[in-house]
Amino acid sequence: MAATLLLGFLLAGCSFFGEGGTPGSAHIQFQHGDQVNQADANLKIKAIPTPPKNPEYRVIIYHNVNTVGAFVPEAMTVPVGATVEWIWTDQYDQHNVWWIDQELINSPTKGSGYRWAVQFLTPGTYEYYCTLHPGMQGTVIVKG
Numbered sequence: 001m002a003a004t005l006l007l008g009f010l011l012a013g014c015s016f017f018g019e020g021g022t023p024g025s026a027h028i029q030f031q032h033g034d035q036v037n038q039a040d041a042n043l044k045i046k047a048i049p050t051p052p053k054n055p056e057y058r059v060i061i062y063h064n065v066n067t068v069g070a071f072v073p074e075a076m077t078v079p080v081g082a083t084v085e086w087i088w089t090d091q092y093d094q095h096n097v098w099w100i101d102q103e104l105i106n107s108p109t110k111g112s113g114y115r116w117a118v119q120f121l122t123p124g125t126y127e128y129y130c131t132l133h134p135g136m137q138g139t140v141i142v143k144g
Contacts, residue, residue, distance in 0.1 A: 044122040047105050048083060051117040055085040059138060061130075063090040069130060071138035078120060080144050085117040093132070100127040 057078050064070040069090055078084060086097050088110055097107040097116065107116040109132065120126070123144035130136040 044101070044124065045104055045118045045120050045126070048117040048119060051085050051115040052083055055083050055117060057082055057084040059084060059086045061086055061088045061090055061095045063092045067135055068133045069093055069095050069136045071128075071130075071136065074137070075139040075141070077141040077143060080120060080123055080142055082142070083117050083119045084140060085115060088112050088114040095130045095132060095136070097128050097138075098131050100129070 057076060059076070060072045062070055062072060071086075076084070086107065088095060089112055091112045094109050094111045096109040099106060104126070105118070108114075110116075120140065120142040123142050126140045126142065128138050128140070
């Protein structure tokens, strides 16, 4: 009985379930290297299976002793079609990139050495954060 109750509390606080509280309403996260099958209709961003060798835009994720981590730069403006790469350099903590817009694909939680890139297909303001470190957030503004 105690184990069932404990499991219930753990699952209730787990972000695995979506707003509806069921696995069916969960936001799916793709692991690096997995096939990413995204419908092209109404797609705002597209995950790039292999990050480019020399992306035009980069965000460095590094260790900041005052805040645990930081996205540098915190904000950037890019044209439609631009690819932005996030590079994990923090050797002390793991991080992720989760979008405020729950329709977008999120990065996995990883440590130093990981690279993840997306191409922005629609103009707009895209806000993101690290789910592990409150206050660690960033913005990509996409101009048409």
